[in-house]
Amino acid sequence: MSRLPRRLQTTHYQSSSPEPIPPPIPSITAVFSKGNDENSENLMPSRTMNKRKLDDQDLDAEALDQPRKLPALGSLNSTRPLAVSRTALNEPTVTTTIVSTSVGPASKPPSRPPSRLTRRDPPRLGATTKPRSTRATSAPPKPSGPPTRPTMSRIPSGPGVLACDMDAERAKSTKLAADDRALSRQLASAKELDLDKRRALVDAADELERMRMKHQREIVDFEVEAAKRAREAREREEELKVVKQDLGTARETIACLKSTVAQQSGVQATLNAQVAALQAENSELRAQLDDLSSAVSKGALEYADAQRKIEQLENEAREAEMVRRKLHNMVQELKGNIRVFCRVRPVLPHDLVPPVVAGLRRLGSSADDQERSAVADLAFPDKEDHREIAVSSTSLNAMGQERKESYSFTFDRVFEPEATQSDVYEEISLLAQSCVDGYNVCIFAYGQTGSGKSFTMEGGSTEATVGMIPRAVDDVFRAAEALRNKGWEYKIEGQFLEIYNETINDLLGKGEFDKKKHEIKHEKQGGTVTTRVTDVNVLPLSTPREVASLLRLANSRRTVAATLMNERSSRSHSVFTLRVSGYNAHTGTRCEGCLNLVDLAGSERLNASGAAGDKDRLRETQNINRSLSALGDVIAALGEKSVEKASEKHVPYRNSKLTYLLQNSLSGNSKTLMILNLSPLAAHLGESLTSLRFATKVNNTTIGTARKQIRGSG
Numbered sequence: 001m002s003r004l005p006r007r008l009q010t011t012h013y014q015s016s017s018p019e020p021i022p023p024p025i026p027s028i029t030a031v032f033s034k035g036n037d038e039n040s041e042n043l044m045p046s047r048t049m050n051k052r053k054l055d056d057q058d059l060d061a062e063a064l065d066q067p068r069k070l071p072a073l074g075s076l077n078s079t080r081p082l083a084v085s086r087t088a089l090n091e092p093t094v095t096t097t098i099v100s101t102s103v104g105p106a107s108k109p110p111s112r113p114p115s116r117l118t119r120r121d122p123p124r125l126g127a128t129t130k131p132r133s134t135r136a137t138s139a140p141p142k143p144s145g146p147p148t149r150p151t152m153s154r155i156p157s158g159p160g161v162l163a164c165d166m167d168a169e170r171a172k173s174t175k176l177a178a179d180d181r182a183l184s185r186q187l188a189s190a191k192e193l194d195l196d197k198r199r200a201l202v203d204a205a206d207e208l209e210r211m212r213m214k215h216q217r218e219i220v221d222f223e224v225e226a227a228k229r230a231r232e233a234r235e236r237e238e239e240l241k242v243v244k245q246d247l248g249t250a251r252e253t254i255a256c257l258k259s260t261v262a263q264q265s266g267v268q269a270t271l272n273a274q275v276a277a278l279q280a281e282n283s284e285l286r287a288q289l290d291d292l293s294s295a296v297s298k299g300a301l302e303y304a305d306a307q308r309k310i311e312q313l314e315n316e317a318r319e320a321e322m323v324r325r326k327l328h329n330m331v332q333e334l335k336g337n338i339r340v341f342c343r344v345r346p347v348l349p350h351d352l353v354p355p356v357v358a359g360l361r362r363l364g365s366s367a368d369d370q371e372r373s374a375v376a377d378l379a380f381p382d383k384e385d386h387r388e389i390a391v392s393s394t395s396l397n398a399m400g401q402e403r404k405e406s407y408s409f410t411f412d413r414v415f416e417p418e419a420t421q422s423d424v425y426e427e428i429s430l431l432a433q434s435c436v437d438g439y440n441v442c443i444f445a446y447g448q449t450g451s452g453k454s455f456t457m458e459g460g461s462t463e464a465t466v467g468m469i470p471r472a473v474d475d476v477f478r479a480a481e482a483l484r485n486k487g488w489e490y491k492i493e494g495q496f497l498e499i500y501n502e503t504i505n506d507l508l509g510k511g512e513f514d515k516k517k518h519e520i521k522h523e524k525q526g527g528t529v530t531t532r533v534t535d536v537n538v539l540p541l542s543t544p545r546e547v548a549s550l551l552r553l554a555n556s557r558r559t560v561a562a563t564l565m566n567e568r569s570s571r572s573h574s575v576f577t578l579r580v581s582g583y584n585a586h587t588g589t590r591c592e593g594c595l596n597l598v599d600l601a602g603s604e605r606l607n608a609s610g611a612a613g614d615k616d617r618l619r620e621t622q623n624i625n626r627s628l629s630a631l632g633d634v635i636a637a638l639g640e641k642s643v644e645k646a647s648e649k650h651v652p653y654r655n656s657k658l659t660y661l662l663q664n665s666l667s668g669n670s671k672t673l674m675i676l677n678l679s680p681l682a683a684h685l686g687e688s689l690t691s692l693r694f695a696t697k698v699n700n701t702t703i704g705t706a707r708k709q710i711r712g713s714g
């Protein structure tokens with residue numbers, strides 16, 4: 001009820017009010033004129049039907065006889081409180097009753113319920129109908145009681161009387177007819193009035209229904225609107241919540257930003273101070289820059305001056321270089337073109353276990369005694385120039401007495417066991433320079449198995465133990481690089497061969513054992529002779545590191561066989577050749593040098609190596625010894641040649657592959673160095689003496705003057 005519009009509520013309260021205010025009844029024309037509007041059309045079926053019913057209603061009194069019911073108008077319990085049934089609309093009396101019950105403040109409630117207004121005795125019209133008073137009629141009341149009928153006894157008889165009676169009857173009849181017409185008119189007007197009232201009632205009901213519908217629609221509209229508003233309100237609340245949250249977040253952000261701003265302000269202050277300091281520094285630097293600019297312009301002048309001086313000095317340096325080469329060569333010549341160094345290796349731990357000194361082993365002697373007896377009696381008397389080695393040996397004479405013999409040998413340089421690799425290389429480093437200058441250089445390592453040839457030539461892997469070959473290679477590259485700024489460009493190539501059983505193997509070839517037959521060729525070109533071996537790999541080398549990997553590869557392929565003398569004994573001669581070709585664009589000079597680094601096979605005698613019992617070893621040893629004696633023969637012949645007429649003396653280079661290969665490096669126009677390696681052990685003393693004698697023979701040989709292999713203006 002609370003959601004109903006105020007106007008509707010008022011209507012209901014009026015119907016139950018003790019003093020009901022009659023609802024305004026619209027005029028029929030007003031009601032009918034609204035038939036065109038949209039709301040009225042919805043109501044038309046019932047209203048039209050009621051109107052038609054009213055229009056077609058017969059005013060016959062039969063209609064009044066129909067039982068009629070009046071709905072409880074204005075009842076609060078009714079779902080349609082103001083609806084009027086069709087039956088009720090047909091009841092003129094009801095209308096009267098309604099009017100009488102609802103209209104007028106003084107009207108009393110009916111003694112019977114208004115819905116039960118049925119009359120059992122409807123009024124009858126007609127002559128026979130007994131007149132009956134009706135509250136609705138306006139006719140004057142008639143006397144009640146049974147109708148009096150004139151009796152013959154009281155009426156005088158005769159024709160006059162009869163005529164009189166008949167007139168009286170006619171008058172009565174006329175009067176009755178007049179009464180009847182009057183009553184009919186009254187009834188008609190009453191019906192008309194009733195009809196009007198019922199129409200008004202229908203109209204009022206229609207209006208009421210229309211208003212009710214309208215109000216219901218309005219209620220629905222209001223409810224929809226209210227729901228919409230409530231939804232909107234909820235949405236607004238949600239939005240408000242979100243906005244509040246956003247506001248909270250924004251506040252937090254603002255707080256953070258404030259603290260950040262405070263921090264940044266501090267940072268900015270620091271930065272400002274730094275900027276100021278930097279600006280001061282900048283201005284200071286600018287001043288320095290100005291100073292420097294003036295210094296630079298001054299320096300540029302000086303630089304141009306210096307450039308001129310440099311060019312002048314470079315020319316002087318080139319001339320000095322030529323002088324240096326000449327002097328260097330002179331020094332080499334003074335030293336001798338074939339020189340011999342002697343190196344005694346130290347005693348190694350495995351040399352003493354077990355003691356191997358045959359014939360000198362004394363049972364019961366101490367370890368020190370055993371070591372002393374195992375080591376050969378070697379002395380190095382020349383403490384100044386280090387050129388002498390003295391060897392003492394003890395033997396038994398025919399009488400069984402001990403006989404001590406001493407031998408002394410002199411070489412270009414003798415290295416004691418303590419000498420390092422760099423000590424040895426220091427003496428031969430000039431040969432690397434000679435190679436770059438265009439000379440053929442040959443360095444041999446000679447000695448019996450296990451005397452330290454491989455160690456001297458190749459050495460170990462550490463910087464301290466690295467051997468002559470890597471050191472010489474490094475120096476060749478370094479010398480070539482140093483000469484670059486004097487106009488020299490160098491091309492360096494390498495090859496690595498081994499001569500095993502008088503066969504040449506290419507250690508840089510594909511297989512471990514090279515099956516190809518290689519031939520040695522000496523090609524003369526202009527003033528230079530170049531030695532070539534057919535079908536061998538000659539690799540271009542640009543860095544010492546490439547040479548190191550080349551040596552590793554070659555070493556892995558070397559023919560190594562075990563002998564009694566050394567568990568990793570090399571049974572072949574290995575020849576590493578570095579070819580150095582230089583060209584000076586300034587002078588148009590070309591030079592070609594060749595560095596041969598030869599690790600000769602062991603020089604031991606057959607019985608000492610234990611090879612006598614092994615056919616292959618025997619053959620190996622024979623070939624090794626033959627090639628080594630051929631080398632000795634060549635050196636001896638070269639020595640004799642320099643004394644005699646050069647053209648008359650034959651040099652037997654072709655007696656072995658080794659000497660034929662090294663022909664160009666052994667002949668008079670080359671520089672040769674032999675390093676004699678000696679074992680310090682007493683057991684090897686015999687072999688050591690043999691080697692010392694061979695080296696002395698070589699050392700006493702003079703093989704002429706080395707010739708530079710130069711073409712062009714150099």
Ligand SMILES: Nc1ncnc2c1ncn2[C@@H]1O[C@H](COP(=O)(O)OP(=O)(O)OP(=O)(O)O)[C@@H](O)[C@H]1O
Pocket residue numbers: 344345346348417447448449450451452453454455456566568569570571600601602677
């Ligand atoms: N100066 C030295 N200092 C330290 N150890 C050395 C020295 N010389 C040689 N040795 C060692 O002596 C052993 C034999 O040396 P190396 O293999 O060089 O002899 P070799 O004469 O080349 O023998 P082979 O003819 O059988 O090849 C090796 O273990 C080597 O390391």
